[in-house]
Amino acid sequence: MRIEVEDLHVAYAGRTVVAGARLIAAAGEITGLIGPNGSGKSTLLRTVYRHLRPVEGRVLLDGTDILTMAPSRSARHIAALPQERGGDFELTVREVVAMGRTPYKRAFAGEDATDRDIVARALRDVGMGGHAGRRFTALSGGERQRVLLARAFTQDPDVLVLDEPTNHLDIRHQVELLTLLRSGRRTTLVSLHDLNAAASVCDRLHVLHAGAVVASGPPREVLTPPLLADVFGVRAAVVDHPLTGDPLIAIDHRAPADDETAGTAGTAGTSTTHSGRPHLVDGPSG
Numbered sequence: 001m002r003i004e005v006e007d008l009h010v011a012y013a014g015r016t017v018v019a020g021a022r023l024i025a026a027a028g029e030i031t032g033l034i035g036p037n038g039s040g041k042s043t044l045l046r047t048v049y050r051h052l053r054p055v056e057g058r059v060l061l062d063g064t065d066i067l068t069m070a071p072s073r074s075a076r077h078i079a080a081l082p083q084e085r086g087g088d089f090e091l092t093v094r095e096v097v098a099m100g101r102t103p104y105k106r107a108f109a110g111e112d113a114t115d116r117d118i119v120a121r122a123l124r125d126v127g128m129g130g131h132a133g134r135r136f137t138a139l140s141g142g143e144r145q146r147v148l149l150a151r152a153f154t155q156d157p158d159v160l161v162l163d164e165p166t167n168h169l170d171i172r173h174q175v176e177l178l179t180l181l182r183s184g185r186r187t188t189l190v191s192l193h194d195l196n197a198a199a200s201v202c203d204r205l206h207v208l209h210a211g212a213v214v215a216s217g218p219p220r221e222v223l224t225p226p227l228l229a230d231v232f233g234v235r236a237a238v239v240d241h242p243l244t245g246d247p248l249i250a251i252d253h254r255a256p257a258d259d260e261t262a263g264t265a266g267t268a269g270t271s272t273t274h275s276g277r278p279h280l281v282d283g284p285s286g
């Protein structure tokens with residue numbers, strides 16, 4: 001199924017932080033959302049998984065406004081790994097993961113054998129099969145994350161929305177999680193801070209800056225040195241990864257981009273929302 005975000009405006013207490021964002025997450029593709037701190041990635045994703053309501057604009061699931069769907073129906077289609085990885089579940093790992101089956105159950109209906117199989121498989125998929133009986137609150141940050149990802153899998157969603165899923169994970173578990181996403185062939189909308197991970201795993205990227213999407217396209221077209229300087233404020237070269245051939249962003253960690261570096265070249269080939277190099281919008285008003 002496909003997600004379309006149309007002219008989305010989202011505010012907290014009257015302060016607009018997503019201001020006219022538009023993007024498409026195509027069916028079966030991995031769509032990445034990247035952008036600096038505070039650019040509105042989590043806010044946009046929260047609106048897609050119905051944690052927030054937009055002030056203006058719509059989120060469409062295969063053409064239907066998600067707000068017109070019963071919550072249990074949209075929950076059967078869209079599952080989320082939110083950034084809030086809650087520490088207050090006084091439940092076992094297994095019980096937390098089984099919560100993912102709720103949208104499929106009638107009120108007070110118990111678990112059946114199919115539910116139990118799905119939960120066990122999801123726990124195995126995230127490498128937590130041996131931890132089913134542990135208390136969720138006793139897990140490390142990375143372990144909790146994997147458990148919550150398993151909970152999202154048990155929802156058997158058409159669309160997975162993941163907010164910084166590699167946060168807290170060690171490098172091996174990051175690679176495993178990204179491999180799992182690639183093998184899933186679900187519509188996936190994922191925010192990532194690691195630009196190299198985004199370049200490897202995403203079919204398309206959308207760059208959020210000050211609440212608006214300023215560039216969209218395949219990673220190689222979007223992740224150009226001028227964009228990295230303009231939007232992220234870093235100096236970088238983009239080379240071919242020696243093992244995979246994916247774009248590899250080599251960042252100069254010694255100093256940020258100065259004003260002259262930013263925007264000195266065009267971003268030809270990038271499908272920006274404006275012609276030429278990405279247009280940096282003013283901060284959203286509020």
Ligand SMILES: Nc1ncnc2c1ncn2[C@@H]1O[C@H](COP(=O)(O)OP(=O)(O)OP(=O)(O)O)[C@@H](O)[C@H]1O
Pocket residue numbers: 012017035036037038039040041042043044
């Ligand atoms: N619950 C909230 N209440 C009020 N303001 C919020 C809330 N959550 C986020 N904001 C503000 O909204 C803006 C966008 O935040 P958001 O978390 O969406 O950005 P982000 O791109 O996900 O950032 P990061 O990369 O730091 O996670 C920021 O200015 C932030 O301070």
